[in-house]
Amino acid sequence: MKSKPKRLLIVTDNRYVSAVLCHGLGLPPWRDLPAAQADPGLRQAMTASVNRAIQQARRAGFNAFDVHEAFPVDFMRMDPAAEIIRNADYFLLERHYHSVRFLRCGFKRLQRGTHLAMIKSLRLGRAALTETALLALYFRSHGIRPLNMARTASPARLPAEFTISFDPRVTLKNAAVYPGVIRSAPHVFTARIARTDQLLEFYRYAGLQIINANIQPAVEGMQGAKGQRITGAKSGA
Numbered sequence: 001m002k003s004k005p006k007r008l009l010i011v012t013d014n015r016y017v018s019a020v021l022c023h024g025l026g027l028p029p030w031r032d033l034p035a036a037q038a039d040p041g042l043r044q045a046m047t048a049s050v051n052r053a054i055q056q057a058r059r060a061g062f063n064a065f066d067v068h069e070a071f072p073v074d075f076m077r078m079d080p081a082a083e084i085i086r087n088a089d090y091f092l093l094e095r096h097y098h099s100v101r102f103l104r105c106g107f108k109r110l111q112r113g114t115h116l117a118m119i120k121s122l123r124l125g126r127a128a129l130t131e132t133a134l135l136a137l138y139f140r141s142h143g144i145r146p147l148n149m150a151r152t153a154s155p156a157r158l159p160a161e162f163t164i165s166f167d168p169r170v171t172l173k174n175a176a177v178y179p180g181v182i183r184s185a186p187h188v189f190t191a192r193i194a195r196t197d198q199l200l201e202f203y204r205y206a207g208l209q210i211i212n213a214n215i216q217p218a219v220e221g222m223q224g225a226k227g228q229r230i231t232g233a234k235s236g237a
Contacts (some may be wrong), residue, residue, distance in 0.1 A: 005064035008057045009091070009144070012046055014131055016107065020129075020200065021207035022115045023089035030072050032218040034112035042107060043074040044124075049103050054079045055194075057101070066095060071105070078233050089204055092141055096217040100139050101147040116209045118167045120143040124193070125160040134199050141196035162199060163190040164206045178205060 017030045030036045036043065050073060054065050067073065067074040068085045075084065085092065101141050108188065111117070122129040129137075136146045165188045166172070176184040189209075191202045 006065040009097040010063040013066045017070045018116045019070040020089045030055045047077045099145045120165040123163045124225040159194045162193045
């Protein structure tokens with residue numbers, strides 16, 4: 001009887017490109033980060049970080065690897081065991097991940113992409129969150145352990161209020177009509193959260209508000225369908 005794979009989900013650096021905001025639109029989610037398109041060294045550095053993470057995970061007993069592409073990678077240099085998830089605003093929980101690892105690269109002077117920069121703050125109850133902390137809470141709620149993070153603070157006792165504040169360039173229109181939103185102002189909305197799963201739902205809704213604001217960066221490298229997974233990439237340095 002074939003043993004069940006011990007699968008690791010790797011999320012590439014989501015401090016510059018969100019792992020979920022504005023994905024699934026038929027365009028690369030990093031289209032608003034021109035440096036990632038113009039400088040191949042950035043992709044190569046991110047890919048090298050992924051490959052190192054896979055090597056470390058193998059030594060820890062993992063034998064299957066999904067790479068959720070926030071910051072772009074170089075397919076041709078990727079470990080051949082990696083399965084790359086591109087342009088998806090959701091996570092393939094049906095693949096039964098054992099753990100998740102959020103990667104970090106020290107890209108000097110690299111600014112956040114336009115879409116991610118439109119999020120000014122996230123707050124659950126009285127606790128401030130980053131996108132990574134939000135996702136860690138989401139994965140923990142599904143029994144998936146973040147590997148390389150200090151213990152994620154427990155969320156406020158649910159139900160709790162989840163507030164997302166936006167850059168003034170994002171003016172919310174009819175945000176209050178969305179189920180669960182209890183307050184809305186021109187650049188902020190608050191939702192009532194009964195389950196940790198809903199954090200991701202309302203965060204994706206924030207991404208729709210950013211798209212609706214029609215803040216259009218230069219679009220380059222238009223490729224990748226929603227949820228496309230590329231497997232068997234060639235290995236390299």
